[in-house]
Amino acid sequence: MKAITKHKYGGPEVLRLEEVDKPTLKEKHVLVKVKANSVNPADWHILRGKPFLARFAFGLFKPKDPILGADFAGIVEEVGQGVTKFKVGDRVFGEILGAAFAEYACAHEDVCGLMPDGAGYTEMACMPIAGLTALQSLITYGKLKEGETVLINGSSGGVGHFALQIAKAYGAHVTAVCSGKNVDFVKSMGADKVIAYDKEDMHHYNELHDLVVDTIGNLDYDDYKRIGKRAVMIGFTTLGHMISVVVKNTFSKFPFTLFTAKANTEDLNTLAKLIQEGKLKPHIEKIYPYSQIPEAIGYIESMRTRGKVAMSWEV
Numbered sequence: 001m002k003a004i005t006k007h008k009y010g011g012p013e014v015l016r017l018e019e020v021d022k023p024t025l026k027e028k029h030v031l032v033k034v035k036a037n038s039v040n041p042a043d044w045h046i047l048r049g050k051p052f053l054a055r056f057a058f059g060l061f062k063p064k065d066p067i068l069g070a071d072f073a074g075i076v077e078e079v080g081q082g083v084t085k086f087k088v089g090d091r092v093f094g095e096i097l098g099a100a101f102a103e104y105a106c107a108h109e110d111v112c113g114l115m116p117d118g119a120g121y122t123e124m125a126c127m128p129i130a131g132l133t134a135l136q137s138l139i140t141y142g143k144l145k146e147g148e149t150v151l152i153n154g155s156s157g158g159v160g161h162f163a164l165q166i167a168k169a170y171g172a173h174v175t176a177v178c179s180g181k182n183v184d185f186v187k188s189m190g191a192d193k194v195i196a197y198d199k200e201d202m203h204h205y206n207e208l209h210d211l212v213v214d215t216i217g218n219l220d221y222d223d224y225k226r227i228g229k230r231a232v233m234i235g236f237t238t239l240g241h242m243i244s245v246v247v248k249n250t251f252s253k254f255p256f257t258l259f260t261a262k263a264n265t266e267d268l269n270t271l272a273k274l275i276q277e278g279k280l281k282p283h284i285e286k287i288y289p290y291s292q293i294p295e296a297i298g299y300i301e302s303m304r305t306r307g308k309v310a311m312s313w314e315v
Contacts (some may be wrong), residue, residue, distance in 0.1 A: 003102035005066045009049035012294035014068045015068065023099065023106035030086050030112060031078040032094075032105045035121035037293070037311045038071040040129045040158065041167025044301045048097070049056035058098075071156040073115065073125035074313075083109050085265060089255075091115040092254075093272075095128035095263040101293055103313060123275075126158075126282040126308040131260040133215075134162035137232045138170065140267075141257040142211045146171030151227060153202070154215035155191065158308045159234060161283055163213055164189050169279040172265045175209060177202065185283075185306060200249030213296040224256060236262035283307030 003020045020273035049055045052151060058064060073093040076086050086092060086109055094112035099105060111128050115124045122140050137159075138144045150167050154160040155176035167174045168190040176191035182192045195205065202219060205227055212219070212228030221244065233245065235258060242258065249256045274280035285306050288296040290313045 001103040003067045003099075004069065004290070006047060006063050006068055007066055008062050009047070009055075011048065012044075012298040013219070014040050015047070015294040015297070017291055017293075018064055020067070020102070022104050023102075025078050025080045026108075027080050027108060028082045028106050029061045029080040029106050029108050030076045030083060030092070031080075032072060032092060032107060032112075033077045034072050034074040034100070034239060034313050036125035036313060037069055037126075037290075038122075038126040038130075038158075039293070039300050039309050039311065040070065041300065041303070042129065043068060044297050047297065064181045065098040067099040067102055069099065070095050071125050072096070072099065072100040072105050072107070073123075075103070077104070080124055082129045084113065086114070087167075091124075093119075093124040093127060094268060095132070096130050099195055101290075101311070110265055111263035111268075113265050113272055116272045119272075121314070122284060122287055122310040122312055123245045123282055124272075126284060126310055127162075127271050127275075128263060128268065129261065130158040130308060131162050131226040131280075131282075132263055133159045133234055134166050135267055135270060136259070136261045137215075137234060138163060138167055138172075138211070141259055142213060142230065142232045144170055144172055144211055147173070148210035148258040149175065150211040150213060151175040151177065151209040152213045152215065153177045153219055156196075156306050157303075158305065159185070159215040161189060161307050162280065163215065164191055165280045166274065169274055172211075175207070182306060189283075216224045217242070220254070221245045221252075225254050227250075230255035232257045232259065244308075248258045274308065284310050286310070289314055 044142040076090045092112045176186040177195040181198040212231040214233045
């Protein structure tokens with residue numbers, strides 16, 4: 001099968017399109033014929049081996065897994081022993097820790113969900129990491145309730161534009177923070193109030209919200225305490241900032257959570273249900289063919305993406 005491989009750390013230039021063996025089907029796993037992927041900031045962090053501490057998980061001197069990628073959508077081609085949630089022919093989407101940027105992916109059934117009727121593969125491939133992160137930041141860790149106010153920092157990006165829509169679907173009043181050029185974009189998704197960070201300094205913003213969700217990691221711990229009754233920060237920000245926030249939180253009773261999302265079928269099915277009901281829709285800025293996955297990673301690494309970037313194997 002074809003796959004996008006990496007044999008050393010570096011930028012998109014180290015990636016290669018190669019022929020490799022199909023993954024071996026394992027117990028409780030499904031073999032998926034991949035139709036589409038999406039790229040996330042975590043992919044280029046893993047590709048570059050940054051922050052350096054991440055190499056203890058992904059390979060100290062060179063990558064353990066030669067195939068990059070996490071998000072996928074496709075068709076179940078085989079099911080392993082003990083699989084109960086899916087059957088051959090099911091259209092599924094999900095997330096694995098590497099090896100998704102390939103014609104076939106082997107995934108545990110617990111990190112897959114059924115695609116809703118009528119949904120496209122590129123659409124659903126955009127959902128796992130970003131959609132789960134948005135959902136879990138608001139509901140699992142943020143404990144958002146109907147009628148509460150939430151400020152979403154980075155509301156036009158992959159996680160942020162999902163968080164905005166999910167917060168509205170759960171009945172929250174949303175203040176969206178984005179650049180001036182994206183104000184109309186986030187308004188179109190239902191933001192009740194929009195703050196352009198290039199026109200208003202968030203470090204001096206004083207309005208209090210029930211929940212602050214920081215998808216960028218550029219707010220200070222004092223900002224969280226000043227503008228939120230509780231706060232959630234997404235992982236994969238700069239190491240220095242993470243350490244600073246965690247250290248300050250150690251000596252505080254302020255309800256703050258730093259997390260990285262974990263895939264599970266229940267939450268994936270919640271996302272699928274929201275899509276089926278028309279309450280959630282990914283904005284796909286660009287779709288690349290699989291042969292241009294390195295270009296897709298380079299594009300998202302610029303950190304200026306509006307919504308998501310997808311890659312298709314149906315070419």
